[in-house]
Amino acid sequence: MNALKIGIAGLGTVGIGVVKIISQHSDLLEKRCGRKIEICAINAKSRKKDRGIDLSPYHWVNDCKDFVNIDELDVVVELIGGSEGVAKELVKESLLKGKHVVTANKALMAHHGVELAAIAEERGVSLRYEAAVAGGIPVIKAIDEGFAANDINAVYGILNGTCNYILTEMRETGRDFSDVLKDAQNLGYAEADPTFDVEGVDAAHKLAILSGLSFGVKPDFEKLSISGISSVTSDDIKFAGELGYKIKLLGITRCSDKGIEQSVEPCLVPKNSAIASVEGVFNAVYVDGDFVDKGLLVGRGAGEGPTASSVVADIIDIARGFNKPTFGVPIKSLKDALWVNGDDIIACNYLRFVVIDQSGVIADVAAILKKYDISVESFIQRGRDPGQPVSIVMTTHEAKQGDLKKAVKEISQIKEVKETPHVIRIEHL
Amino acid sequence: MNALKIGIAGLGTVGIGVVKIISQHSDLLEKRCGRKIEICAINAKSRKKDRGIDLSPYHWVNDCKDFVNIDELDVVVELIGGSEGVAKELVKESLLKGKHVVTANKALMAHHGVELAAIAEERGVSLRYEAAVAGGIPVIKAIDEGFAANDINAVYGILNGTCNYILTEMRETGRDFSDVLKDAQNLGYAEADPTFDVEGVDAAHKLAILSGLSFGVKPDFEKLSISGISSVTSDDIKFAGELGYKIKLLGITRCSDKGIEQSVEPCLVPKNSAIASVEGVFNAVYVDGDFVDKGLLVGRGAGEGPTASSVVADIIDIARGFNKPTFGVPIKSLKDALWVNGDDIIACNYLRFVVIDQSGVIADVAAILKKYDISVESFIQRGRDPGQPVSIVMTTHEAKQGDLKKAVKEISQIKEVKETPHVIRIEHL
Secondary structure, rough: OOOOOEEOOOOOOHHHHHHHHHOOOOHHHHHHOOOOEEEEEEEOOOOOOOOOOOOOOOOOOOOOHHHHHHHOOEEEEEOOOOOHHHHHHHHHHHOOOEEEEEEOOOHHHHHHHHHHHHHHHHHOOOOEHHOOOOOOHHHHHHHHHHHHOOOHHHEEEEEEEEHHHHHHHHHOOOOHHHHHHHHHHHOOOOOOHHHHOOHHHHHHHHHHHHHHHHOEOOOHHHHHEEEEEOOHHHHHHHHHOOOOOOEEEEEEEEEEEEEEEEEEEEEEEEOOHHHHHOOEEEEEEEEEEHHHHHHHHEEOOOOOHHHHHHHHHHHHHOOOOOOOOOOOOOOHHOEEEEEEEEEHEEEEEEEEEEEEEOOHHHHHHHHHHOOOOOOOEEEOOOOOOOOOOEEEEEEEOEEEEEHHHHHHHHHOOOEEEEEEEEEEOOOOO | OOOOOEEEEOOOOHHHHHHHHHOOOOHHHHHOOOOEEEEEEEEEOOOOOOOOOOOOOEEEOOOOOHHHHHHOOOOEEEOOOOHHHHHHHHHHHHHHHOOOEEEHHHHHHHHHHHHHHHHHHOOOEEEEOOOOOOOOOOOHHHHHHOOOOOEEEEEEEEOHHHHHHHHHHHHHOOOHHHHHHHHHHHHOOOOOOOOOHHHOHHHHHHHHHHHHHOEOOOOHHHHHOOOOOOOHHHHHHHHHHHHHHHEEEEEEEEEEEEEEEEEEEEEEOOOOOOOHHOOOOEEEEEEHHHEEEEEEEEEHHHHHHHHHHHHHHHHHHHHHHOOOOOOOOOOOOOOOOOOOHHHEEEEEEEEEEEEEEEEEEEHHHHHHHHHHOOEEEEEEOOOOOOOOOOEEEEEEEOEEHHHHHHHHHHHOOOOOOOEEEEEEOOOOO
């Protein structure tokens, strides 16, 4: 069989990883695919930059737009990034020219996945994005193929290694968010501008893709409620620990009669749960299907090797002739989802109020919770310090998040309540 | 596109699960596959048995051998079990007739996988067995496709839910093996004759398949060293806990310059590792690849829904037209492995000796270990009871298992050493 010919646009960490795998494992890949995989074109912003490997054997193309005019190219690998501009144009034009596309671009797939999938389908080519979600973990394949016999009920994910690293460090060392973030930046685990990661946007791009794929609906990033980890304090982590929980930034998407809910937010998960054991930069995806029950996949969510491993896995599938719809079902079957409003989500919660330690405050707090039909499951106040601010911590039974918001707002107006109340969802995974 | 027509031989738990999925999810499967999946023939030992669902819509075939003569049948689903006899014959004849085969039969694949794969390849059909290893966990797909860009270094698995349930219960309740086994039998987690499960044979069948697939070699069940969990005592579990470990029955296969080692044996794994958090009847597979680094997959390893989920996943792949070699590479590329002898495996170990508490015994034990170049990493003796038998527990640094065996044999001959010494491998996953 003819070699599969690929062009790589973008030679950052992941692009270089892809070149390494394809050159180092050329025999192995040929055996596994029944044909050779050949790199026929490469492109990046700067040709001169030292990338630590010899790129001279490969045909350098000055403008990646020209990839679409190279007739022999079967697959365009887009590793440029960004939801708009060059990346989008390259993917779109490549598909239009009948070339398969493999991308690691979560923002692109979350914002324009449906439009691009329609083109791929119309041209009969593959649009693959395993590396866009959870790096080296083959989660797209697991949901779309391994668990394809199931109606998926829910997917939960630790989808951002930066956040998981920071939360792990905060718990293990007792240090504050900003302090640990600086360390993460020095170690290269966080960007100079960490907003996309720590405020949950990166995880939300990935979750939007998982929602679409799991439930056969059009991904809709705009319908996601997102909160990051910058408001999580070392006190919250300590109290969560006392209550038997760890705090993780979770992407959650669930399907019920009421529709599909999707959110990214810090959550308390039971300490002894498998997902709680996922620490540091590792990612995890937990899938709940109607026949398979629970499945958990854990691995590295970023980095040269793991992400390139997923890019090449997609290329291998194409080389083997596997073609399937981008979001698991044909575009005409992809539904417009009914999205559940964030306020209608039902969940248990952890609440922490900083209050002036004097009699009557707790009764006032309790009365407001009762008014909104929120029942308290446990309560902690450590130590007494009359007249001074102290933390009181509660966990609640299931309540509508909208009701909880109202109650918390009302509580925050009590004179003795200092600081904005801390509210973190609890998930019993 | 034409419907994919399947015949199911064997209507036990898994077979019934497959019927349920295909009937309940018929629309979903049609969307995902682009074609219908139809059950065109069913067969089991007894037609009369009440299986809790209405089988009258399906064409009953009295002898599954006749499946091969039903021309319209595309896929034969073998859920009879057993490495020889009817199951083997059905699979072989079906492949010879150019029908795809999906099986959940680990014993068959471990013993005759290569022979059957050769027929499948020659006839250009698929032989699929996702359900044979780790039930609902899509581990065959993960290794063969998701991680296909990697040279696999090692695979570790909790591959038997019965054993994992028993070990978990023993740890949580402090009870003995035989006591917990009885409970497991009453709960239906263990067979009336539990030998296959508790002595590690079932896990070994699965591991033999994983070895072959991961390293591109012919699976060879005979080259596996197997020990089960019946010799693990509640004392071992308690001491392991004190040292920061849990005991799990692990299937281990690793590839190095010296060849491939494969074994099934109880192992100590660090308490806070992700694999240690896999409890009860859950299974897990841990994969170490050269680019992806570490990946862990967790889920239910048995039961109607999970196992049927994997069987149907294989059917979906066939319906989608995905074909690939049975063990990841064509038969001609499948190597005869160089297997590492169990005695040449290098590992850390936990040792427990029951000795008469008197001076000089520990020195004698230590002298023998030193003679065989085995260095002690930690040592515990709880309490003193002069003249009475007490446990002394040690962990060792890495040593050749053959040397360790010799040392332990010599130690067991010391007059003050009572009971057979307890030796359990340690894996730092």
